[in-house]
Amino acid sequence: MTSAETGRRQDGPAGTGHVPAGAAGEAQDDYALTPVPEEARYSWFSVAVQRFGQVSSFQQFMVGAVLGYGMTFTDAVIAITVGSVLLEVITILMGVAGVKEGMSTSVLARWSGFGRKGSAAVGMLVALSLAGWFGVQNGVFAQGMHDFAGWAPEWAWALVGGVVVTVISVHGFSVMAWTAYLTVPAFLLLAGWSVVDVLVGHSLDDLLTGAPPGPALSLAEGTTLVAGAFILGALMSPDMTRFNRRPSDVVKQTLLGVTLGQYLIGLTAVLLGHAARTADIVGIITGSSGLLGTLILVTAIVKINDWNLYSSALATVNSIDVLFGRRVPRRSVTLVIGAAGTALSAVGMADHFTGFLETIGVLAPPVAGIVIAEYYVVRRYRAGLERARHGVRPPERLPDWLPLSLVCWATGALAGEYLDAGIPAVNAVVAAFALYAAVGLTLRHRRNPPARQDALPDRLPDRTA
DSSP: OOHHHHOOSOOOTTSSSSOOOHHHHHHHTTTSSSOOOGGGOOOHHHHHHHHHHHHTSHHHHHHHHHHHHHSOHHHHHHHHHHHHHHHHHHHHHHHHHHHHHTOOHHHHGGGTTTHHHHHHHHHHHHHHHHHHHHHHHHHHHHHHHHHHOTTSOHHHHHHHHHHHHHHHHHTOHHHHHHHHHHHHHHHHHHHHHHHHHHHTTSOHHHHHHSOOSSSOOOHHHHHHHHHHHHHHHHHTHHHHHTTOSSHHHHHHHHHHHHHHIIIIIIIHHHHHHHHHTSSOHHHHHHHHHTHHHHHHHHHHHHHHHHHHHHHHHHHHHHHHHHHHOOOOOHHHHHHHHHHHHHHHHHTTOGGGGHHHHHHHGGGHHHHHHHHHHIIIIIOSSHHHHHHHTTTOOOOOOOOSOOHHHHHHHHHHHHHHHHOOSSOHHHHHHHHHHHHHHHHHHHHHHHHSOOOOOOOOOSSOOOOOO
């Protein structure tokens, strides 16, 4: 490891306070702490395929099956529509900030409401959440492979799955893009084949108009499931969109990816829930299709789990940088987190963290509300960030903590957890956004009052003398 990679905090051209590792070193590290330069950006299609891969995952199948088990098809369409629109707004706003600044979520948080150490807190929350979900999904992969190929124990499959995904994530965005090129079409083809196999013999009219086979879900409950399933992905949008070339790319890929992912996968799963009369989508597909279902499981998990690990590593790198003044390579951090998540899933411990992960998940949505409020409304550091795009460093004299963000963070989390009306995840985002925007604008107005406009005199002085 070079001194540039682990150097102590010094002034650097990217404004992150580090000795620059050089263009090659930054590229190899996927610009974990520095803005992604224009020449390192990717085509719209390369990023869009990965976005679609995120929102067309097995998780969307599970959500759709739950909706189909407890709602009519029409109500499920409404729930998916409302939840998708709300997600798209948050995803686009976060994603546009990412493409403009070229920064990951946790690094962007330094100049978007949280300060240096506040961004480390955001990073630790994200790192813990996504690393945990990496382990949980790797455990699902291992269980599915063991059920199909019983000759190997679950822990062996967990090791295989964890190693493969870790290797992909270590190599970064370019290899993850190629992985998406392969797994997304494969997933869609295999899932389509399996869906046809399950739906054969069922009347489409009965599936579209029939009553739900399970206990009824309200429209609010259904919308909550849709919005809550991807809210962490919406928060982490800058991790991906910093590789886009223009804001319009973010809008296109979000509208296309989220809409198709939610409707194509979600509504298909609704029909499966009606046809099979169960919400167990894993059992529906793997049980009816054998090898086909197992391959679906593999492709679905690989194309989402590499991003769980990748974003977790980015957030960890930022937290270590802020808290200890040390720059650690993203690849090394990815290896450590991947090894830990793989080991936990191999010994069966990852599943026990699901409840804990869902609990700390209420802390994620308010972060998006605060970042959006600061970046688009309060704009305390926007001038400095805009100067940085033209080769000048972002503001270096950042506060460690911004008390306002901590108060708004807590308020949003409480609103999401205890407010009965509405959608919890959206309540959390809106509450944090509204409070931060209102107080932030008031404080900015007090610090920088508008210049006084003196009244013109009744008559101009005589200058002829």
